[in-house]
Amino acid sequence: MGEENNNVRLHGNWASIYSKRVEYALKIKGIPYEYVEEDLMNKSHALVQYNPVHKKVPVFVHNGMPVAESLVILEYIDEAWPTHTPRLLPEDPYERAVVRFWANYLTHQVPESAKKVFFCKGEEQDEAINDLHEKLALVEHEMVDFIPKDTSKIKVDTLGILDIQLITLFVAHKAQEEVLGKKILDPEKHPLIYSWVIALQNLPVIKETIPPHDILVAALKQWS
Amino acid sequence: MTNDHQHFIPFPSKTETELRVIKMGEEVILLDFWSSPFGMRVRIALAEKGIDYEEREENLNNKSSLLLKMNPIHKQIPVLIHKGRPICESMIIVQYIDEVWQNKVSLMPSDPYDKAIARFWADYIDKKIYSIGKLVWVSEGEVQEAAKKELVECFKLLEKELGDKHFFGGQNLNIVDVALIPFYTWFYALETCGNFSIVEECPHLVGWAKRCMDKQTVSNSLPDQYKIYTHLLELRNQHLAHLKG
Numbered sequence: 001m002g003e004e005n006n007n008v009r010l011h012g013n014w015a016s017i018y019s020k021r022v023e024y025a026l027k028i029k030g031i032p033y034e035y036v037e038e039d040l041m042n043k044s045h046a047l048v049q050y051n052p053v054h055k056k057v058p059v060f061v062h063n064g065m066p067v068a069e070s071l072v073i074l075e076y077i078d079e080a081w082p083t084h085t086p087r088l089l090p091e092d093p094y095e096r097a098v099v100r101f102w103a104n105y106l107t108h109q110v111p112e113s114a115k116k117v118f119f120c121k122g123e124e125q126d127e128a129i130n131d132l133h134e135k136l137a138l139v140e141h142e143m144v145d146f147i148p149k150d151t152s153k154i155k156v157d158t159l160g161i162l163d164i165q166l167i168t169l170f171v172a173h174k175a176q177e178e179v180l181g182k183k184i185l186d187p188e189k190h191p192l193i194y195s196w197v198i199a200l201q202n203l204p205v206i207k208e209t210i211p212p213h214d215i216l217v218a219a220l221k222q223w224s
Numbered sequence: 225m226t227n228d229h230q231h232f233i234p235f236p237s238k239t240e241t242e243l244r245v246i247k248m249g250e251e252v253i254l255l256d257f258w259s260s261p262f263g264m265r266v267r268i269a270l271a272e273k274g275i276d277y278e279e280r281e282e283n284l285n286n287k288s289s290l291l292l293k294m295n296p297i298h299k300q301i302p303v304l305i306h307k308g309r310p311i312c313e314s315m316i317i318v319q320y321i322d323e324v325w326q327n328k329v330s331l332m333p334s335d336p337y338d339k340a341i342a343r344f345w346a347d348y349i350d351k352k353i354y355s356i357g358k359l360v361w362v363s364e365g366e367v368q369e370a371a372k373k374e375l376v377e378c379f380k381l382l383e384k385e386l387g388d389k390h391f392f393g394g395q396n397l398n399i400v401d402v403a404l405i406p407f408y409t410w411f412y413a414l415e416t417c418g419n420f421s422i423v424e425e426c427p428h429l430v431g432w433a434k435r436c437m438d439k440q441t442v443s444n445s446l447p448d449q450y451k452i453y454t455h456l457l458e459l460r461n462q463h464l465a466h467l468k469g
Contacts, residue, residue, distance in 0.1 A: 053348060053381065065337055072343045079336035093323040097311045104313060105297065142297060 008033040011047050011059040013040055015219075017111060017168040018070035019058040020209075024164045025077050027205050028156055029084040071107055074161055088161040099162060102143050106165035110135050114169060117184065118176075129182055136190045147192045151199035159200075166193070167200040175216035252277035253305040255291050257284055259455050261354065261406035262314035263302040264446055268402050269318045271441035273325040315346050318402055331399050345385055345392065346403040352378045353407050361410070361417040362460050372418045379426040386432055397436070405442055408433040412449040413456045 010026065010033050012019030026033050038047055038057050050066035051059045059066055060073040067076050078088040090096050113135050116128035140147070146162055148154055154163075170193075173185045187194040200206055211219075254270070254277050256263040270277055282291055282301050294303045294310035304311045304320070311320050322331040333339055356378060359371035382404065386392055392400035411422050411433075423430040436442045 062337070067337070067340045067344070069344055069347050072340050072347060075343065076336055076340040079339065093320055094306075094309060094311070096323070097316050097320040100316045100319070101297075101312055104316070138297060 006031075007061075007063050009036060009061040010034070011036045011038050011044070011050065011057055011061070013038050013057045016057050018107075020168045020171075021070050021164050022058045022060055022073050022077070023209070024168065024206070025074055025088060025161075027209075028086065028159050028164070029077065029081060031077070031081055031084060071103055074103075074164070078161075086157045086159050088159075088164070090160070099146065099160070102139075102146065103161050103165055105139070106162065106169065110139070110169060114184075117180070125180075125182075129184070132184070133186070133189055136185075136193055140190045140192050144192070147196055148199070151195045154196075154199045154203065156203060156205055163196075163200055166197060167206055170197045171201060171206065171210055172216050172220070173197070175213055175220055178217050179220040251305075251307070254279050255282055255288070255294065255301050255303040255305070256280065257282050257301050258447055259409075259452055260301055261409070264406035264409070265314045265402050266302045266304060266317050266321070267445035268397070268405065268442055269321045269331060271445055272329055272331065272397060272402075273321060274328060275321070275325060315350065315399065315403060318399055322399075329396050331393070331397065331402060333393070333398065342392070342399050345382070345400045348378075349382075349400070349403045349407075353404070357407060357410055357414060361413045361456050362463050364464075368418060372420060375414070376420075376425045379422070379429050383426055383428045383432075386428065390435060391432065397439070397442075401432075401436060405433060405436045406446060408437070409446050409449050409452045410456070413453040416453060417456075417460065 008026070008031060010019070010022055012023065012035060014037065023035070036044070036046070038044060040057070043055060047057065047059055048055050050061060051068040054068060056068070058070055058073060059068050060076070061067075062076075062080065067073050074088055089099055110132070113128065113132040117125060117132055120128050143162075148158075170185055177184055185194055185197060201210070210216075252270070252275055254263070254266055256267070256279055258281060267279075280288075280290075282288060284301075287299060291301065291303060292299055294305060295301075295312045298312065300312075302312075302314055302317060304317045306320075306324070311317050318331065333342060353375075356371050356375045360368060360375055363371065385400075391397050392404075411430075414420075415422055437446075
């Protein structure tokens with residue numbers, strides 16, 4: 001597919017971590033795109049046409065051809081722009097299988113757990129936080145081979161799919177913690193994940209997409 | 225590749241003196257359970273590629289220390305062990321098999337967009353068929369009726385995607401065929417518990433299933449529908465007994 005014929009559009013929503021993941025992948029790889037903000041209460045005709053099965057964001061449209069589901073989109077971007085580094089997935093089939101496993105875990109189990117933290121109250125919320133922390137402890141221990149050892153070496157061209165998954169989950173953690181009054185990302189419980197998130201947060205490509213703290217807090221308060 | 229060195233992976237067992245040695249050669253081991261649709265997917269992929277492997281049947285009420293070591297996160301089958309290293313999650317295993325053994329048939333298209341479409345439908349099958357299908361054979365009344373309706377809608381959508389192709393992969397099986405065909409073993413149970421006819425509702429899908437079953441790589445990998453029915457009936461009775469306390 002030639003560079004001259006690359007029309008890229010992303011239908012997303014500012015609050016969707018799945019939408020953000022696709023955005024980060026495009027920014028990190030330097031792929032120009034048009035962004036369409038979808039109002040999830042009033043979905044565009046285009047969105048429903050491009051994703052009739054789930055009618056959800058993100059939907060990625062490449063030269064008029066739609067792709068849905070964030071993990072599918074991320075792998076597609078990696079394969080359709082093979083010369084645009086960094087590659088999101090490793091070349092080696094075994095490493096790729098392990099990365100896919102963790103990408104799944106960070107797409108399904110961890111976000112489900114995180115969602116419960118926000119939508120539950122009182123005792124249920126405490127339970128949800130415990131569950132999230134347990135899952136993070138698992139990631140910290142079992143995903144250790146993929147967690148960067150030296151976070152000072154993290155640069156745009158060392159990023160991969162797991163960096164993107166992780167940062168979208170926790171990029172707003174300070175604002176979330178302020179609204180909840182509880183710790184989500186604990187540097188004592190999850191030191192490796194914590195320092196990884198902080199290092200990623202400080203990358204210009206990520207930093208410039210984070211709304212100011214008070215705007216985030218206000219938006220989160222509106223939801224809770 | 226003929227290097228054949230030993231790699232000791234000690235792990236705690238009940239007796240604590242047991243040490244299993246897993247040769248880090250080309251050996252392929254599948255930790256499986258006979259009735260698991262997810263295990264069936266891997267069996268089909270291995271058969272399609274003509275790969276020799278050792279099948280180890282797990283007792284899901286008493287999981288082996290090997291399974292717990294190889295899949296500490298979910299503690300579930302299937303797990304493929306290749307050169308002593310585990311690969312978990314059925315569709316991840318199927319893609320791994322396709323990427324490592326590139327000799328014969330390919331289970332994935334080569335074009336990135338076609339790959340994305342295949343992955344989308346494999347993901348759709350993963351999201352819908354197991355959980356909705358289970359509701360049909362495990363529950364009763366309104367819940368069962370709603371699940372039946374939803375399942376038929378899912379099957380009809382898949383029929384639409386299949387169109388007039390021989391298989392989802394065209395002339396050969398692809399990951400969508402592999403993801404879906406194991407659920408054919410549930411059809412008798414679904415129809416009997418749900419009191420409906422799948423062939424009446426979705427004749428094209430049943431036609432596709434029969435074409436898959438004509439392939440030995442599929443029919444040798446799937447248990448008999450009636451055996452699955454009695455097994456699911458047992459699970460259903462246990463579930464209902466548990467509900468009634």
